[in-house]
Amino acid sequence: MTGIIHSLWTTAADPALPLDRIPTPKIEYAQLSPVLIVFGAAVLGVLVEALLPRRGRYVAQLGVSVVGLAAAFAAIVALAADGYASTKSHIAAMGAVAVDGPALFLQGTIVLVALVAAFTFAERRLDPLVHGRRVDSFAAQGAAVPGSEQEQRAVRAGFTTTEVFPLLLFAVAGMMIFPAANDLLTLFVSLEVFSLPLYLLCALARRHRLLSQESAVKYFLLGAFSSAILLFGIALLYGYAGTISYGGIADVVSGTARMTPALANTTANDALLLIGGSMVVVGLLFKVAAVPFHMWTPDVYQGAPTPVTGFMAAATKVAAFGALLRLLYVVLPGLRWDWRPVMWGVAIATMVIGAVVAVTQTDVKRLLAYSSIAHAGFILAGVIAVSPDGVSSVLFYLAAYSFVTLGAFAVVTLVRDAGGEATHLSRWAGLGRRSPLVAAVFAVFLLAFAGIPLTSGFAGKFAVFKAAAQAGAVPLVIVGVISSAVAAFFYIRVIVLMFFSEPQPGGPSVAVPSPLTVTAITAGAVMTLVLGVAPQYFLDLAGKASVFVR
């Protein structure tokens, strides 16, 4: 039994072993340093929250987050430069975590996204002063009931929820492990590690608190269901293969594992494998918001504080697609002929429904939510290719897409009226006349979403469709191209609204942001254009990082 079950989790938990025979787990701290740094920073953030007086927390928290994330990025670059992305790629922590090209590439993307997102979290110039103090987008006190006396007291006292920074860091750390997880339990634990902080963050909006809390509850309930489904799938897969390590299951699926009587017994029937595998995939498709598991997206994107939405839309997608790629390419390549037709259906439905439903949206955050669904469909087209090109194109697309998303949501935070952010589309009419620069930047992001050449969106779309076409998925490419045309329609509609409609009297104004948000938007815009005009370096990087370790 121990021969097959060989992993950090199971070894430690096995009661059959006498205590003295439990080997000390071997942990490669250096190789895990990016994740450990972020966890360390998160813990430090909790200590700051507990020990520092209120006045000092904001600066300290922002400092800890920025330094921690920057250090983690440096560690990732160092590991990649050391060859861990290619020749020295390796499975660390007793088979629990992979340190390879895709993992490092995605971790790097997530950390950069989080770094930019931290700036938008810290923005304090957009809301009007409350009792003479600058406030951010988060509730004064999360525990205070909306509209209660307690809430008013918290606001008057100038409380701020600086806890969002450690929550962000915990989520980031979980997201970093998620695509690197190399056994099913690590996968599940990291899923929970990044989901729980996100549920909390969603509930913390300063304005429209009930809407925000409703979105968090929805997200939590549906997320809990998907976690349960994922966990059930894991159990079934374990029942089938007798192991939870990715490599081990892959060996059993492909029939190269050493046969034992127990294994012969379970593998005689594929039902466990098929049901278990599909349940795990469903859990991941929920996180990437693929149709038909997309229902939570519009509500949550709309209700959550906009900086959180931006972070979630960008980083969750990166992490979840990373995990999905690893699962399909490392664990279930032997089942390719079983999952490909299903994934075809999912990809087509996601592209078409995402694009078509987006046309009817009237709220800019919901619009971006449906657009993120459509984009999930485009990315799935690359996932289905099952080739190194497919992996590298998905990696590139994720990097390109996440920065466009961050930038777009950062712009959304700027357009405000008396009730906070003005997200209803009709309020955006004539924005191009009042604030040409902001409208122009948002137009760049929309054009990138629409996949107009010379933006990163086009390069990404071309990469995934190219990979799909070369893998013979030509119908998928055609559906993708047609739904891109539909999608273009609603992006263009927003541009029309901004530039060619008369401004409404009493319409929203564009708040002048602090350098924090300016940095975030600039980073998004620069990445959008650089990845559009000169994508070769990044394509190379993604190409070199496209081999999974087993």
Next chain:
Amino acid sequence: MAFPLLTVTAAVPAVGAIATAAVPAGRRTAAKWLALGFSLATLVFAGLDAARFTPGGARYQLTESHAWIADFGVRYQLGVDGIAVVLVLLAAVLVPFVMLAGWHDADVLDGHAPSRNWRPTQGFFALILLVEAMVVISFEATDVFLFYIFFEAMLVPMYFLIGGFGDRAGPKGEGEQAKQRSYAAVKFLLYNLAGGLIMLAAVIGLYAVTAHQLGGHGTFSLPQILQARASGQLRLSSTAERWIFLGFFFAFAVKAPLWPLHTWLPNAMGEATAPVAVLLTAVVDKVGTFAMLRYCLQLFPEASKWAAPVILVLSVIGIIYGALLAVGQRDIKRLIAYASISHFGFIILGIFAMTSQGQGGAALYMVNHGVSTAAWLLVAGFLITRRGSRLIADFGGVQKVAPLLAGTFLVGGLATLSLPGLAPFVSEFLVLVGTFSRYPAAGVIATLAIVLAALYVLVLYQRTMTGPVKAGNEGIRDLRARELVVVAPLIALLIFLGVYPKPVTDMINPAVKDTLSDVHRTDPAPQTNASLTAAAKESAK
């Protein structure tokens, strides 16, 4: 390394666009002169391109090639053949006139300045330069992907030009007018974007096919693909070739536009200001017909021959349909738009007749249509701005109050109906002769459009210019100096090319010959009396 003349020709207007956009608000006259200066500099470089080009020399000249996106098999690769060099020159010639004609078009918007960043004049001229840069580079590209990128990207500035700076002289109130304008701009964008995205699928298909056959690495380089096919290294199956051809052709047919994909053009031309409409139809749309000639025919010769009969039928329908609808228009600019649809039909007819006269005529037609439409439509624009209306019924007897305007309007119109002695006559004649020698029926039906053209041009002139001066027309002033500077050179050019088209045809013809040999087509033998009797004897046996 040789001086990168082609890159510079495209880069000058691009740099000009950035420089113009950067001019501070309140300095709008400076911005205008700066933009004009850059467009003239572009003209100088385009002239140098033409001067350095040796007709009958290598197929692609002044070539440049640099690595760009290796992962996609894309190179930054430029080169011009005779047709491209002439069209680059056409664009460079027309843009300064467009700017001069639209000198005050954006001034209206400058009035209500809601923000210190609001600089419509700067934006207008910068967008024109940006369109010019993208058009020039798409004429120069010899890499399919590079071409595609700018073919698509030019939609964005063009869209803002139509929607943001549209005609304010429409028959309806300003609110309704703004709606129509943004409708037209969106329709333009969606049609062309849909065409472009279908083409994207075909571009990906082309990559997949070349990657499959050329050992893993696909290529978009036109010379390389042509060479690989000539050497038999690359063989497209006829199914693949036809599908990919259709993807490309669809995009070009929307852009050109070919009936029945033309419906965006009357809207866009009607709602845009006259200079922008000229930019659209005389410069931007030429990329569509040019691309048919360069990409459809050269990359997919078999599929082109396969599809030619259907395309010919569509273009003949377009010729007659456009002319008929032009006759029935009440709006001057929409009339000119339908006339253009008819003329684009001629160009496409000439291309797919696949005779040297037909294609040479079509290539020449692109130039002549550009110049004649510019002349006619710009004068029409002056007229419309003066009266504040574009309805034909609002005009009458203008020649009495503004004789110069009426006279130049007539010359532009006569050029459009292909009066001998003016440039379009030569090309229309060549297209018809070239078509007739292979497809007599198509030639005969298309000829009918000449009669219809006479009808819509002359009736328009009669209604607006002759007769008693209509109420509201007394105040129409004659052409000013600036407007004369726009019109006079264009008319001179029309007469010059009508009498002596040789400099242009000398450039074009070798390129046409190369294209025809790609398609493996030769001209049908001329039918002399002797050959006819021989054929008769043959059939009698």
